[in-house]
Structures are given as C-alpha cells and as structure tokens.
Amino acid sequence: MTSLLTTLGLRASLDSRTPNHAPAFLGFHFIYAYGILSSRTLKQWYGIDHQASPREDLAKYGEAAVREGKLTRKQLDMLKRNESAHANSVENFPLLVAAVLFASHAAVPAQKINAASFSYTIARIGYGAVYILVDHPKWSHLRGLMWWWGNVSCLYLLWKAGQLLV
16 A cells, blocks of 8 residues: 555655546545535525525525524625635536546656645645635635645646647
C-alpha cells in the first residue's frame, strides 16, 4: 500500500506503479458538490424546505421566515451563500472531470494527477467554507483565491495532458 506522500508524488516509490486516484476524487467531488454543499439539510432544519419547488425556498419564504422569527437575518444570508457555494461547485465540477479524464487518457503520471486532484480538493473545501461562513466583505476575498487555486489545479492537468497528446 502506498503512502499518501508517495501517492501525491512527494516521496519516491519503491514500486514503480502508483495508483491513479482520479475516480475516487471524482466520486468525492460529485457527492460534495451535489450533496454536502446542498442547502436542503439546513433549510429542513430551519423548517423552510418545500419539496414542491426547493430552488425557490429562500426567494419565496426567506423574508417571511425572518419576519416570523424562524430565521435571523444572518442565518438567511448564510443560507443564500450556501446556495451560491452549492451552485458554483456544481458548475465547477465539469472542469475537474475534464481535467482528470484528459490527464488519465494522456497518461500523465498518476502522482501528478493525484497531487493536482488533492490540491483541487483542498481548494474547493476551503472555497465552500469561506463562501458559507465568512460574511465580512474584506475576508470574503479569500473565496476568490480558493476558486483560482482549484481552477489552476485543473488547468495544470489539462496543460500536462496537452503536452503528452500528439
């Protein structure tokens, strides 16, 4: 079994074959984007989730929930940021899919794919946390840095794939 450092290409491997963990990263990010970052759980917790049209919950019922005392203004704003983080993660998922598929097809070394995918994972988790939890305008700029960090990880894989595809 290879260590995490070997898998990421940070330590030499005694075995010349390092497994490509791209499928695991893709599976994680699908669940993360479509499930973990979904605001449905929090909306259910606060009692403002409506199965008939959940995408409109905050627009239709958010202000009323604040007036009725079900939510504070800060909680409603956090739920709105949660929905935005969810939408952005869903929108960004195809870039990761394309990057790891091209890199795998082009036979980019598994260590590079694993390291870039791990980097993307850290960036996207940080992005989600900053987007949802940070409401101060100055500190919210960290979100942009996290977004670029994740995208650069994918662009790196596309660049490495492009070098190998002839």
